[in-house]
Structures are given as structure tokens and as C-alpha cells.
Amino acid sequence: MVVKIEVFTSPTCPYCPMALEVVEEAKKEFGDAIEVEHIDVMVDRERAIEYGLIAVPAIAMNGILKFIGAPSKEELIEAIKEELEESSF
Numbered sequence: 001m002v003v004k005i006e007v008f009t010s011p012t013c014p015y016c017p018m019a020l021e022v023v024e025e026a027k028k029e030f031g032d033a034i035e036v037e038h039i040d041v042m043v044d045r046e047r048a049i050e051y052g053l054i055a056v057p058a059i060a061m062n063g064i065l066k067f068i069g070a071p072s073k074e075e076l077i078e079a080i081k082e083e084l085e086e087s088s089f
Helices: 016-033 045-050 073-087
Strands: 003-009 034-040 058-061 064-068
Touching: 003 016, 003 045, 003 073, 016 034, 016 073, 058 073, 064 073
Parallel strands: 003 034
Antiparallel strands: 003 058, 058 064
């Protein structure tokens, strides 16, 4: 199974580049096991509203909001591993 990661950002957010960088590092590590989509909340407000977002960056995995703010690489990798384990049952 593939873990779908949605990264919600905005162009004016000072922390969003860090979140994107951490997700890209995880993508290098997990390869095709994760699918990454970047969502600019200024362009796609509806998606942000669906998740009830009030701040960015935010990261959802398989449709569930997991992080508000930029996680550390370790936190993100741990969350991806948990998603992969849950989906293998």
C-alpha cells in the first residue's frame, strides 16, 4: 500500500519550506511507498476547509491530519512507518 501525504502550505508561510524539505527527504527514503501532494491553501481553500485547517504548514496522511507545523524528519518517518504497518494488516 502507498501512504498518501498531503502537505498544506501557503506562499507567505516562513515554516512551510521546512515542512516541504522534510517530506522530500522522507520521499527519498521511502520512494514509491509514499505519494506526496503539495497543496497551496491560497489556491485550494476547499481542501484546507475539509481538514479544518487554521494554520500551515500541515501534513495529512491517508486523509487524516497528522501534523500542524513542520515535524522533524524523525517524527515524520515514524508516522509513515506506522501508516505502512497499519495498512499491511
